[in-house]
Amino acid sequence: MTKNVFDQEVIKTQWEVCQQKARALWENHQREIKRTAAGMMIACIVSVGGAAAVQPNAYEISYNDEILGYVKDEASLDEALQKVESSIAEQTGLATAALDAKGLNITRTRVKTKSIEFATAEELTDILLDKQVYRCDAYSIVVDGVPVLAAASEEDANAILERVKQSYSNENSKIISAEYKEKVEVVASDVRELPVAKDVESGVSYILTGTEDPRTYVVQSGDTLWDIAHANGMTSAELIAANPGFDPNRLKIGQELNLVAMKPFMTMVITEEVTETESIPFTTQYTDNSSMYKGQTSIITAGQNGSKEVVSKVVSENGVEISREKLSENVVSQPVVQTAYRGTKALTYTTASGKRASLSNPLASIVMSDGYGASRGSRRHLGVDLRSSKGAPIYAAADGLVTKVSSNGSYGKLVVIDHGNGVTTKYAHCNSFNVSVGDTVTRGQQIATVGSTGNATGNILHYEVLINGSNVNPANYLN
Ligand SMILES: [Zn+2]
Incomplete structure (x- = not known):
């Protein structure tokens, strides 16, 4: 049956219209029946009563030439037709929903009461609805x-x-x-x-x-x-x-x-010219600065993004963009170039002996007690152990950022410095710290003191150098 999306109020109004129509249709039937009774032939109501002398005793209801049943009295017929009309009006909500007057035929006739089972109003209603003796024209x-x-x-x-x-x-x-x-x-x-x-x-x-x-x-x-x-x-x-x-x-x-998935019945393809404002990113003009390290920058005057108006041809299906083609571009405001200093100072430096080096020594004097790569059970020694005395200062091997200060595990008290350019150094078994995480340090700055915390064999500095995350032999960086 027909679903409907009408609200109650609309149903009510339309139902009233339907009732009026049903009444009109019924009154029409009544008139025609009367005329039939008077012996006139009407297109939709055909008297098959035969000889005028035979008194009709029933109503025969047929639809498209199929006999649907017989009712004894006018009241049952009236009730059934009205019920069918109200039911279809309610279910469709259409003012045009009505009995199919063309196919529906009601005839006053005479039947042998012994061989006919008369339908009640309820039974006839069910038959009429089942046979769909109506139209919903829209x-x-x-x-x-x-x-x-x-x-x-x-x-x-x-x-x-x-x-x-x-x-x-x-x-x-x-x-x-x-x-x-x-x-x-x-x-x-x-x-x-x-x-x-x-x-x-x-x-x-x-x-x-x-x-x-x-x-x-x-x-x-x-x-x-x-x-x-x-x-x-x-x-x-x-x-x-x-x-x-x-x-x-x-x-x-x-x-x-x-809040429910959209399943549109149609696909609306829209081709349109869309005008949008886009940002033009500013560029930066650098001035070399020898007092700053390579990789360091400092803004002199801030840049400003410009803007442009872009006209594009956009094709979308049900509001979702399928393709985009740029048609024209018009600059509204030019970006303002940013100026900044760029460091040129090399990370390497010249040692006292005139050698070019990238890292300076972490201790004032170097006495190696255990080398890089020595066996440590199933593992290898990832750094060098430098013998010293408790409390001796430990120095940063190069400028950098302190990324870790911790006191756990076999490293004991540990400082890790990121020097940029992929270079990291680690200082383990310290006695005390002079820096915190997030501090920037310069080459030669004291960061900790020598101790024997963690898994240490006396007062030593366990020193590691990593390049792009991989350990290398720190001995190559000691001077
Ligand atoms: Zn070690």
């Missing part, structure tokens, strides 16, 4: 040959299609073409199997969402995607899927989100 929107929605009038059906088209157009755009991918028609038909649009607005919503119960949510301040999804019994992925073209990283207050 206009259906047909997509690629498949009727999807009924509207009460042709104007409504066309208005729904026009509004669907408009719903996909954007601001700041000039529509070049807008057409359905499918063949879309409005056809006058019997729409008993279709959902009926209660008005243009609900019809538009049904066509766009593919559901009679589209639910949406308007984004409030402080909402997160997860909050909205969770509050509506959805996952974030489901919420994103229900909103094609929606960027989950750009949740805007006031934005309307679909």
Whole structure:
């Protein structure tokens, strides 16, 4: 049976119209029956009573020449017809839903009461509904040959299609073409199997969402995607899927989100010229500065992004962009170049003996007690052990950033310095610290004192050098 999308009020009004029609139809039947009784032949009511001398004793009800049954009295017939009309009006919500006067034939006749079982009003109602002795004339929107929605009038059906088209157009755009991918028609038909649009607005919503119960949510301040999804019994992925073209990283207050998946009946292909403002990133002009290390920079005057107006030809299907072609570009404001100093001072330095070195010694005097790569059970020694006395200062081997200061495990008290350019140094078994994580240090600055914390064999500095994360022999960097 026909579903309907009418609200109660509309049903009521239309039901009243239906009742009036039913009454009119019935009164018409009555008149015709009277005339038949008077011996006149009427197109839709045919008296088959035979000889005038035989008194009719029943009503024969047939539909398209098929006899559906007999009722004894006029009251039962009246009741059944009215029930059928009210039922179809209620179910379709269409003012045009009515008994099919063309196919339905009611004849006053004489039957042998012994061989006929008369139907009650209820039985006749069921038979008439079962045989669908009615028509629901309206206009259906047909997509690629498949009727999807009924509207009460042709104007409504066309208005729904026009509004669907408009719903996909954007601001700041000039529509070049807008057409359905499918063949879309409005056809006058019997729409008993279709959902009926209660008005243009609900019809538009049904066509766009593919559901009679589209639910949406308007984004409030402080909402997160997860909050909205969770509050509506959805996952974030489901919420994103229900909103094609929606960027989950750009949740805007006031934005309307679909809470049910959209399954539009048609694909609206829109080709439009879209004008957008784009940013032009600024460039930076560097001035070399010999008092700063390589890799260090310092802004002199800040840059500023420019902007340009870009006109593109955009093709979208149901609001989701399919292709984009740049048509023109017009610079609105030029970017302002940023100026900055760029360090040139090398990380290497010249040792007292005139040698070029990249790292200076971590201790004032170097006495190696254990070399790099020596066996440590199943592992190898990742650094060198430098013998010293408790409390002797430990110096940073180069400028850098302190990335770790910890007191756990076999390293004991440990300092790690990142020198940039992929170079890292580690200082273990310390007695005390002179720096904290996040401190910038310069070459030769004291960072800790020698101790025997962790897995140490006396007062030693366990010293490691790593290049791009891999340990190398620190002996190559001792001077
Ligand atoms: Zn060691």
